[in-house]
Amino acid sequence: MQLLRNIPEVLPRACVATIGFFDGVHLGHRYLIEQVREAASVRGLASGVVTFPVHPRKVVQPEYRPELLTTCEEKVSLLADTGLDYCMMLDFTSEIAVLSAREFMLFLRDHYNIRALVVGYDHRFGHNRSEGFDDYVGYGQELGIEVILARAYIDKETAVSSSGIRQLLLEGCVSEAAACLGYDYFLNGMVVSGYRVGRKIGFPTANLRVDDPDKLVPSDGVYAVRVTVAGRVYGGMLSIGYRPTMANGTDRSIEVNIFNFHSDIYEQYICLSFVRYLRPELKFDSIDGLIAQLYKDAEDASRYL
Numbered sequence: 558m559q560l561l562r563n564i565p566e567v568l569p570r571a572c573v574a575t576i577g578f579f580d581g582v583h584l585g586h587r588y589l590i591e592q593v594r595e596a597a598s599v600r601g602l603a604s605g606v607v608t609f610p611v612h613p614r615k616v617v618q619p620e621y622r623p624e625l626l627t628t629c630e631e632k633v634s635l636l637a638d639t640g641l642d643y644c645m646m647l648d649f650t651s652e653i654a655v656l657s658a659r660e661f662m663l664f665l666r667d668h669y670n671i672r673a674l675v676v677g678y679d680h681r682f683g684h685n686r687s688e689g690f691d692d693y694v695g696y697g698q699e700l701g702i703e704v705i706l707a708r709a710y711i712d713k714e715t716a717v718s719s720s721g722i723r724q725l726l727l728e729g730c731v732s733e734a735a736a737c738l739g740y741d742y743f744l745n746g747m748v749v750s751g752y753r754v755g756r757k758i759g760f761p762t763a764n765l766r767v768d769d770p771d772k773l774v775p776s777d778g779v780y781a782v783r784v785t786v787a788g789r790v791y792g793g794m795l796s797i798g799y800r801p802t803m804a805n806g807t808d809r810s811i812e813v814n815i816f817n818f819h820s821d822i823y824e825q826y827i828c829l830s831f832v833r834y835l836r837p838e839l840k841f842d843s844i845d846g847l848i849a850q851l852y853k854d855a856e857d858a859s860r861y862l
């Protein structure tokens with residue numbers, strides 16, 4: 558997949574594309590992308606998506622915290638795995654925001670060589686939100702862009718949506734979220750130092766500082782996870798929360814004990830994928846109580862890994 562930023566100097570090949578923010582690149586998005594690829598193959602054209610690096614609402618409202626399923630880099634990498642030819646990454650500037658649907662379609666034709674646009678029946682774009690699919694078809698006829706109606710992806714009678722998946726993750730339902738995403742939800746970040754208690758109690762924990770402050774962190778609790786360190790994947794158990802037993806700070810920590818692992822990984826980048834929610838974070842009467850629970854968590858986590 559070729560990543561094109563804003564207005565490319567060289568016009569891409571003639572293509573079929575769709576437009577969206579594609580947060581999470583979930584099964585609904587994947588189904589839409591499949592339809593783009595199908596339409597492209599039938600017409601002998603290339604395939605692409607037009608997307609934005611920053612959530613359009615954050616552009617108009619900078620204090621907005623979107624709690625995203627994917628950072629821009631993660632989204633591009635997931636899109637690349639779908640087999641698309643192009644990802645057109647467009648800054649949602651105030652100039653773009655004021656374009657009407659017709660003007661936007663003209664922009665897509667002239668700068669991205671888009672000859673066919675796949676659009677969901679309820680998808681809206683352009684400054685005037687009262688326009689809809691039939692209007693887009695009309696503009697397309699004028700501008701030489703075929704407008705194709707996309708079929709919606711329905712799972713168990715509800716449409717899979719980024720906001721639905723966000724809600725699931727904020728409730729700790731990581732297995733249900735994975736069923737909608739088509740992969741286990743993950744966090745990328747750097748290992749930073751914590752309070753150095755972990756190794757003393759026999760369970761060293763790598764503390765994760767998430768790369769992007771807008772990335773959604775699932776609800777507090779204990780999870781079975783997979784941890785990628787320097788290209789190798791390990792099992793592990795993860796705790797998100799405030800360490801009530803230790804009562805050693807008010808910061809929210811994301812810390813993982815990696816199974817069968819013994820190296821110093823401070824300042825290394827790791828990836829955590831959520832496999833299963835195990836239990837809420839608890840306040841134990843003693844450190845020994847916590848340690849006994851950690852042995853049990855290790856057994857529980859291993860069952861799902």
Ligand SMILES: Cc1cc2nc3c(=O)[nH]c(=O)nc-3n(C[C@H](O)[C@H](O)[C@H](O)COP(=O)(O)O)c2cc1C
Pocket residue numbers: 751752753754755756760761762763764779780794795796799800801802803812813814837838839840841847851854
């Ligand atoms: C799998 C797992 C589960 C945990 N569960 C709890 C818990 O229920 N309650 C709690 O107070 N701390 C819990 N902790 C956090 C420990 O208190 C923490 O690992 C310890 O404070 C070491 O932190 P450090 O890395 O900053 O040294 C858990 C940690 C892990 C890895």
Ligand SMILES: Nc1ncnc2c1ncn2[C@@H]1O[C@H](COP(=O)(O)OP(=O)(O)O)[C@@H](O)[C@H]1O
Pocket residue numbers: 748749750751752753754755756757760761762763764813814815816817818819820821822823
């Ligand atoms: N099995 C392991 N799981 C997690 N971290 C480990 C493991 N073995 C060694 N480490 C290292 O130990 C550090 C965690 O030790 P810990 O005493 O909990 O200190 P801190 O409070 O700084 O996280 C990790 O950041 C990592 O560099």
